[in-house]
Amino acid sequence: xxxxxxxxxxxxxxxxxxxxxxxxxxxxxxxxxxxxxxxxxxxxxxxxxxxxxxxxxxxxxxxxxxxxxxxxxxxxxxxxxxxxxxxxxxxxxxxxxxxxxxxxxxxxxxxxxxxxxxxxxxxxxxxxxxxxxxxxxxxxxxxxxxxxxxxxxxxxxxxxxxxxxxxxxxxxxxxxxxxxxxxxxxxxxxxxxxxxxxxxxxxxxxxxxxxxxxxxxxxxxxxxxxxxxxxxxxxxxxxxxxxxxxxxxxxxxxxxxxxxxxxxxxxxxxxxxxxxxxxxxxxxxxxxxxxxxxxxxxxxxxxxxxxxxxxxxxxxxxxxxxxxxxxxxxxxxxxxxxxxxxxxxxxxx
Amino acid sequence: xxxxxxxxxxxxxxxxxxxxxxxxxxxxxxxxxxxxxxxxxxxxxxxxxxxxxxxxxxxxxxxxxxxxxxxxxxxxxxxxxxxxxxxxxxxxxxxxxxxxxxxxxxxxxxxxxxxxxxxxxxxxxxxxxxxxxxxxxxxxxxxxxxxxxxxxxxxxxxxxxxxxxxxxxxxxxxxxxxxxxxxxxxxxxxxxxxxxxxxxxxxxxxxxxxxxxxxxxxxxxxxxxxxxxxxxxxxxxxxxxxxxxxxxxxxxxxxxxxxxxxxxxxxxxxxxxxxxxxxxxxxxxxxxxxxxxxxxxxxxxxxxxxxxxxxxxxxxxxxxxxxxxxxxxxxxxxxxxxxxxxxxxxxxxxxxxx
Numbered sequence: 001x002x003x004x005x006x007x008x009x010x011x012x013x014x015x016x017x018x019x020x021x022x023x024x025x026x027x028x029x030x031x032x033x034x035x036x037x038x039x040x041x042x043x044x045x046x047x048x049x050x051x052x053x054x055x056x057x058x059x060x061x062x063x064x065x066x067x068x069x070x071x072x073x074x075x076x077x078x079x080x081x082x083x084x085x086x087x088x089x090x091x092x093x094x095x096x097x098x099x100x101x102x103x104x105x106x107x108x109x110x111x112x113x114x115x116x117x118x119x120x121x122x123x124x125x126x127x128x129x130x131x132x133x134x135x136x137x138x139x140x141x142x143x144x145x146x147x148x149x150x151x152x153x154x155x156x157x158x159x160x161x162x163x164x165x166x167x168x169x170x171x172x173x174x175x176x177x178x179x180x181x182x183x184x185x186x187x188x189x190x191x192x193x194x195x196x197x198x199x200x201x202x203x204x205x206x207x208x209x210x211x212x213x214x215x216x217x218x219x220x221x222x223x224x225x226x227x228x229x230x231x232x233x234x235x236x237x238x239x240x241x242x243x244x245x246x247x248x249x250x251x252x253x254x255x256x257x258x259x260x261x262x263x264x265x266x267x268x269x270x271x272x273x274x275x276x277x278x279x280x281x282x283x284x285x286x287x288x289x290x291x292x293x294x295x296x297x298x299x300x301x302x303x304x305x306x307x308x309x310x311x312x313x314x315x316x317x318x319x320x321x322x323x324x325x326x327x328x329x330x331x332x333x334x335x336x337x338x339x340x341x342x343x344x345x346x347x348x349x
Numbered sequence: 350x351x352x353x354x355x356x357x358x359x360x361x362x363x364x365x366x367x368x369x370x371x372x373x374x375x376x377x378x379x380x381x382x383x384x385x386x387x388x389x390x391x392x393x394x395x396x397x398x399x400x401x402x403x404x405x406x407x408x409x410x411x412x413x414x415x416x417x418x419x420x421x422x423x424x425x426x427x428x429x430x431x432x433x434x435x436x437x438x439x440x441x442x443x444x445x446x447x448x449x450x451x452x453x454x455x456x457x458x459x460x461x462x463x464x465x466x467x468x469x470x471x472x473x474x475x476x477x478x479x480x481x482x483x484x485x486x487x488x489x490x491x492x493x494x495x496x497x498x499x500x501x502x503x504x505x506x507x508x509x510x511x512x513x514x515x516x517x518x519x520x521x522x523x524x525x526x527x528x529x530x531x532x533x534x535x536x537x538x539x540x541x542x543x544x545x546x547x548x549x550x551x552x553x554x555x556x557x558x559x560x561x562x563x564x565x566x567x568x569x570x571x572x573x574x575x576x577x578x579x580x581x582x583x584x585x586x587x588x589x590x591x592x593x594x595x596x597x598x599x600x601x602x603x604x605x606x607x608x609x610x611x612x613x614x615x616x617x618x619x620x621x622x623x624x625x626x627x628x629x630x631x632x633x634x635x636x637x638x639x640x641x642x643x644x645x646x647x648x649x650x651x652x653x654x655x656x657x658x659x660x661x662x663x664x665x666x667x668x669x670x671x672x673x674x675x676x677x678x679x680x681x682x683x684x685x686x687x688x689x690x691x692x693x694x695x696x697x698x699x700x701x702x703x
Contacts, residue, residue: 072486122685122686126685126686126689126690126693127689127693128685128689129638129639131430131486131638132628132632132638132685133685135625135628135629135632135681136678136681136682136685137678138625139625139629139674139677139678139681140674140675140677140678140679142671142674143670143671143672143674143675143678144671144675146671147671147675151669151671257490257494260486260487260490261487261490264484264487269484270484270486270487271484300501300505302497302498302501302505302617303498303501303502304498305494305495305497305498306494306495306497306498306499306502307498308494308498309491309492309493309494309495309498310495312487312490312491312494313477313488313491316483316484316487316488316491317477317481317483320481320482320483321482322480322481322482323481
């Protein structure tokens with residue numbers, strides 16, 4: 001196992017143990033019958049996995065962008081609002097059937113990919129820092145989403161959307177979880193069987209030498225922003241499908257911050273280079289598990305942020321190179337001492 | 350001036366006519382844009398923009414943003430980022446109001462509280478970022494979360510200050526003699542400036558002097574420009590970084606108090622998205638996020654430009670709020686592209702010369 005994953009897995013384990021001590025029944029699963037008459041699984045585990053879906057998907061794309069461009073995209077929430085708005089607009093203008101939903105999703109996807117191309121061109125072509133380049137869409141994105149739907153918070157009502165946002169009849173697991181699994185497997189396969197991962201890392205580690213080795217560095221960066229666009233549009237469509245309406249002001253609000261956190265908690269360097277998608281996904285689930293735990297402890301939704309900050313700082317302090325150096329030294333000292341003690345014992349005998 | 354002339358090893362340029370430095374060029378563009386924009390607004394929409402009070406209100410309404418942006422500029426020059434400034438501002442307003450009203454505190458005490466909160470955030474964030482080498486974005490993001498969460502823990506409901514001495518201070522206005530406008534009845538209304546503006550301008554001047562004439566100020570540019578070579582020159586990189594975050598924290602505390610002096614209310618949604626506005630102002634003012642280039646006077650004009658364009662959008666009849674955000678986005682886009690193009694042209698020119 002990669003050593004990068006030790007700290008995030010350890011943090012996740014701590015959260016689980018903490019919850020078990022606090023309330024032994026925290027992770028109990030039960031089968032209940034929902035409004036549509038389906039028998040579905042419910043429980044804290046399911047709600048953590050379910051509500052972290054958008055974050056997990058976006059953090060996959062964010063990892064690639066971070067790795068290749070040495071910076072983060074802070075416009076993901078705004079772009080998700082744009083993609084969601086296009087999705088809703090197309091749905092509202094047609095009778096909702098499966099082909100139309102796919103068409104609407106593709107429309108949102110194209111819009112988000114165009115935003116990705118815009119960000120990517122600024123970053124790769126004009127050599128602007130990613131955070132600054134994406135600041136533009138962060139400022140203008142939600143207003144554009146508002147404008148796409150003519151300045152309203154439109155609703156779409158269809159049982160088909162419910163299949164995407166909550167449950168497919170006969171399947172006890174929420175659909176967003178299934179979407180995350182399918183998407184993660186797809187990304188893992190792409191990274192396994194193509195050069196995408198290798199090239200992304202190469203560009204992030206040393207752009208010049210990557211270019212001299214024949215990798216189109218600018219192209220890789222733009223491609224990573226386009227992939228993030230796809231991730232963002234999937235997340236936006238899931239989020240719209242959950243509640244059947246889009247509020248451009250609040251849809252996936254502050255998700256950029258959580259996604260960047262997920263990447264960092266997953267042990268990825270925010271300065272680019274080597275990356276681990278698995279780490280980021282675990283990071284996303286840590287953040288969501290933490291939030292749900294705090295809610296379960298009756299912390300008010302606005303105060304959650306303060307506790308979240310403390311935990312985040314604890315995790316990143318543990319993962320910081322300086323602290324790890326100290327810990328390694330400490331371990332060596334202890335280990336050597338015990339070794340010496342053993343040796344002296346052996347000689348003594 | 351020429352803040353990075355000494356750093357940008359360009360011996361040819363120094364012997365011949367001294368070329369205008371990147372910092373000064375970007376600064377000049379920003380100042381020209383602001384005056385051009387304001388002049389155009391005066392010519393086209395007249396009435397409101399000709400009123401000196403409206404010009405001064407640009408300062409009155411945004412004094413806190415000026416203070417906070419100054420802190421952010423220092424951090425950005427040193428090559429870092431601090432997005433906790435808006436959160437700290439909100440926390441300071443809430444904490445001060447609760448202290449003044451519920452704990453019958455004094456005005457001086459509330460000022461000390463504001464400074465204390467800012468300093469505490471600056472110390473912790475500076476230590477974690479510079480000495481433990483954790484990414485500044487994550488730490489200041491956690492700082493923002495913590496500040497925002499704490500604000501609602503201090504009080505969930507928005508509060509308005511009722512403290513008598515504080516309200517007297519809040520009402521205090523400096524009347525500028527000779528400048529003013531005529532009211533509907535023809536009476537002369539002198540232009541007024543709030544106390545916060547004086548604080549903000551003092552902060553700008555102090556930071557300007559510090560960046561230009563103190564050793565610490567020069568160290569900031571060196572560290573932001575290239576921290577390896579700064580280290581080899583014997584600059585204490587970690588300490589310089591630490592102090593940049595400390596100053597930013599203290600200025601956020603001051604900014605929070607200035608915000609409170611303007612609105613007199615504590616609210617968890619105070620100064621929301623102020624960090625992004627502050628970053629945008631610094632960028633428009635010619636500070637590069639990569640570090641090493643920047644100027645606090647530019648930041649001041651960045652804030653003013655950002656707010657003037659919003660006023661222009663409102664004056665031109667596009668009253669829906671989303672038009673403001675879209676124009677600000679476009680303006681940001683314009684300045685970012687301009688900077689990128691100018692810097693790349695200069696880089697090529699420099700290479701040819703060498």
